[in-house]
Amino acid sequence: MQKNDQADKFIIPIGPQHPALKEPGHFEFTVDGEIVTGATIRLGYVHRGIEKATESRTWVQNLYLLERVCGICSHIHATAYCLGVERLAGLSVPPRAQAIRELVVELERIHSHMLWLGVAAHEAGFDTLFMYSWRDRETVMDILEGLTGNRVHYSANILGGVKIDVDAEQTKTILQGVDFLEKRTHHYLDVVTTDSAFVQRTAGIAVMSKAVAEHFGAVGPTARASGVTQDIRIDAPYLAYEDFPVEIVLDTAGDLKARFVVRVQELFQSYQVIRAILDKLPAGELAVTMPRRIKENETISRVEAPRGELFYYLKSNGTDKPERIKIRTPSICNFGTVPALAAGHQLADMPMILAGIDPCFSCNDRMVTIHRPADDSQTWTWEMLRQYGISYYREKER
Amino acid sequence: MIGEILKGMSITFKTMFQPPTTVSYPEVKKPVAERFRGRHELKRYDNGLERCIGCSLCAAACPADAIFVEAAENTDEERYSPGERYAKVYEINMLRCIFCGYCEDACPTEAVVLEKNYELASYSRESLIYTKDMLLVPHPADIQKTA
Numbered sequence: 001m002q003k004n005d006q007a008d009k010f011i012i013p014i015g016p017q018h019p020a021l022k023e024p025g026h027f028e029f030t031v032d033g034e035i036v037t038g039a040t041i042r043l044g045y046v047h048r049g050i051e052k053a054t055e056s057r058t059w060v061q062n063l064y065l066l067e068r069v070c071g072i073c074s075h076i077h078a079t080a081y082c083l084g085v086e087r088l089a090g091l092s093v094p095p096r097a098q099a100i101r102e103l104v105v106e107l108e109r110i111h112s113h114m115l116w117l118g119v120a121a122h123e124a125g126f127d128t129l130f131m132y133s134w135r136d137r138e139t140v141m142d143i144l145e146g147l148t149g150n151r152v153h154y155s156a157n158i159l160g161g162v163k164i165d166v167d168a169e170q171t172k173t174i175l176q177g178v179d180f181l182e183k184r185t186h187h188y189l190d191v192v193t194t195d196s197a198f199v200q201r202t203a204g205i206a207v208m209s210k211a212v213a214e215h216f217g218a219v220g221p222t223a224r225a226s227g228v229t230q231d232i233r234i235d236a237p238y239l240a241y242e243d244f245p246v247e248i249v250l251d252t253a254g255d256l257k258a259r260f261v262v263r264v265q266e267l268f269q270s271y272q273v274i275r276a277i278l279d280k281l282p283a284g285e286l287a288v289t290m291p292r293r294i295k296e297n298e299t300i301s302r303v304e305a306p307r308g309e310l311f312y313y314l315k316s317n318g319t320d321k322p323e324r325i326k327i328r329t330p331s332i333c334n335f336g337t338v339p340a341l342a343a344g345h346q347l348a349d350m351p352m353i354l355a356g357i358d359p360c361f362s363c364n365d366r367m368v369t370i371h372r373p374a375d376d377s378q379t380w381t382w383e384m385l386r387q388y389g390i391s392y393y394r395e396k397e398r
Numbered sequence: 399m400i401g402e403i404l405k406g407m408s409i410t411f412k413t414m415f416q417p418p419t420t421v422s423y424p425e426v427k428k429p430v431a432e433r434f435r436g437r438h439e440l441k442r443y444d445n446g447l448e449r450c451i452g453c454s455l456c457a458a459a460c461p462a463d464a465i466f467v468e469a470a471e472n473t474d475e476e477r478y479s480p481g482e483r484y485a486k487v488y489e490i491n492m493l494r495c496i497f498c499g500y501c502e503d504a505c506p507t508e509a510v511v512l513e514k515n516y517e518l519a520s521y522s523r524e525s526l527i528y529t530k531d532m533l534l535v536p537h538p539a540d541i542q543k544t545a
Contacts, residue, residue, distance in 0.1 A: 061461035064498050128410070135419045142431070149433035149512075155498040163503065164433070196402050 009037070012347070016045045020351060022119075023361035027354075031347055039342035039350075041335060046362040054325045059085055059294065060159060062322065067153055069327065070363035072115060075101075075108045076305040077327075077363075078157045083238055084301030084314040085159055088294050095240065095282040097161035102239040103277045104148065104156045105303075106270040107174075110181065111140045112306035113263045113270075116358045117188060120260065123351040124201045129191060136184045139177045146173055161287025171278050178271050185267045192260040202256035206341040206353045209254055216336040220308020222357045223334075225262040226254035232304035244276045256356050263358075292320045305330055307358050331357070331364035430514050435497045437515040438490055440534040441508065448478050448534065449509035452485035459504035464494035488530040492518055 010031050016024035024045035030038040050069055054062045063085075067078040079101055086093055114137040121129035141151050148154035148164050156164050166174075192198060208218070213226035223230055231248050233241045249265040251258035294316040301312040308330030317323040334357040341353055380388075421428055430436065441449045452469025470486035478484035501510050510533075520526050 057461070060459075060500075064461040064496055064500070068496070128406075138419070145434065146431040147433070149431065149435045149499065150497065153496070153498070155435075155500075158503075163499070194402075195406070196399060 023359075025359075025361050027350075029342065029347060029350060034346050034348070036342050036345055036347055036350065039339040041339060043332075043335065043361065044365050047365040048362070051325055051327060054322055056321065058292075058320045059290075059322065062325070063157065063159060064153075064155065066325075066327075067155065067157075070305075070329070070360055071152060072112050072360065073108060073305045073307065073310075073363075074153050075104050075156060076303055076310060078155075079105060079239070080301045080303040080305075080310050080312045081314075081325075082157050082159055083303065084299050084312050085294070086290075087299045087301070088297050088314060088316050089159075089291055091160050091288055091290060093161055093288065094285040095243075096284045097286050098240040099244070099277050099281055100162045100164065100166060100286075101157065102241065102244060103166065103174075103274060104144070104154060105239065106274050106277075107140055107144055107147070108154075109306045110267055110270050111137060111144065112358075113267055114140065114181075116263060116306075116355075117192075117260070120352070120355045120358075121198075123355040124198060126195075126198055126201075129188070129198075133188060136181060139181055143174050143177045146170065158287055158290075160290040161285070163286075165286060166278070166281060174274065174278060178274055182268065182271050185264060185271075189261070189264045192257070192264060199257060201349075201352060202260060205256045205345065205349055206356060207253070207255045208337060208341055210252075212340060213254070213337070216340065217333050218308075218337050218357075219330045219333045220304070220306070220358075221249075221259060221262045221266060222308065222337065224249060225251045225258040227252040230309070232302050232309050236302060238301075238303055240277070240282075243280075243282075244273050246270075246273050256352060259356050293318060294320075296323075307331055307360060308333060329360065329363045331360045335359065335364065424517075430516065434514055434516075435499045435502075435512040437492075437513055437518060438495075438501070438528070438533055439511050439513045440485075440488065440530065441511055442535055442537065443480070444538075446537050447480055448484060449507045450485045450488060451479050451481045451507055451509070452483045452488075453506065455504045455506065456501035456510055459500045461498060461500060462494045462496045464491045464496075465489070465501060466491075485530060488533060490528045490533065492526040492528055493523060 012029045012031055014027040014029070015021050016026045026042040026045070028040045028042075029036050050065065054065060057065060063078055063081060066081045067074045069077045082101075114133050118130040118133040118137070121127070121133065144154060145151045147166065147170055148156045156162055192202070208222075208226045210227045213223045213228050218226065218228065219230065227250055229248060229250065231246075232238070233246050234248055237245070246269045249262050249269060251262050296316060296318045298313070298315040301314065303310050310330055311328040313324070313326040315323040315325075338354055338357060342350060345353065443449060452467055454467045454469065457463075457465040457467045466487065466489045467485050468487035469483045472478060472482060472484050497512065499512050502508075502512055518526070
């Protein structure tokens, strides 16, 4: 804790390394007693340079690199990349492959939302819900392992299709798991909406109006909990979402409770769409051949990741490597809302408000260019830097 | 409020009689899925000859550049695989491997297969570069190596 003499206020710095944080980020909360009056966030501690690394790898190698942008929503990154590359190369992917991709995407959404439910409950001090929801999440993890061969980085996609097929036995296991999870999800929906001790921590906390959500460009369940009708699966259907649609889940309350309700309700949509896919899985090929080189072109690819809209920009230059890949992950859109929502709340609510947007630090840490006014130049020559360094250390010695 | 506490405690009470979900690893191990991708193995034919023909397609396909293959010619005196060539050196750097299974897909003879072993921890970086002796499945002792 440090005291700021000028403003006569306490500023509590948290992070970048802090026991309460799962991933590094720096937060400064200005407090008046227990009430937070202002917050600043500094991100970028886990910038890994993935976008630059893609430029020295082939299209195929990048598929596996980009799958590792996020440890939770890995398949959706690979899918967004595949959809973009296939559009660049002018491939038409077989409908069976698209349906299987959608199946894995929805299974991954279940895994991500249940993980979030546990983490958010843990931040509220409700560790029982955390343990139970993670126990049940193992069901979907086992399904994913059985289907794709791995619990986290599934490598289900290849450029031009998918690597895995769904057989009758797999279908049976998935349906059984989904039935069990649906039963449990009804229970969780009951818990997060009726348990009075828990509702005290969520209802009316961090209320974000539709206007605020739109102003900060919030995406995904965070935005939908504030009544913003935005879901890429419905607005711009990709994969097989035209044949196997989902319904939008909205809540207008905009508080933490609404974010719980929206995410838990979205699970039911995922169960319904998984059943529909397994019921009417199109027959046919799993993949088409992908050319090694792609002629000069550019495209964008938008998908709905568990946390919101994920955006890829891809540029090819005629070789077997991309010219430029730009990724915009959903977390960075939602982070802007946190300082705005923090003011006026108890310091104890901060972990919940942060967890409410389902932040993923490492996937959101990437290069951002900020356009400053022209006169606010930050260009220093080598000599200026040297002189600054000398005088800085002289000052320090005194 | 009292009613809700009782409701919550009733769940706790019921759960007390359920078997625990946790597994006492490493004493008890959960079986992995059929499609699980773990440590690689280099397979042999039924007659004991190595399936690997040293074509380096796995090394070319590997997104993580984890595989190194050096091929050499088979001779009638020293025959390792059915074709003209065999892998003299076959190394997989397990520190680089991302277990994506692309090498498996690229292999024309189904020689490299990702098997079920996932306990790969070690004390040194050197020991995690798996050589051909470590990767190759044991030779069926009753079959002679000469074809």
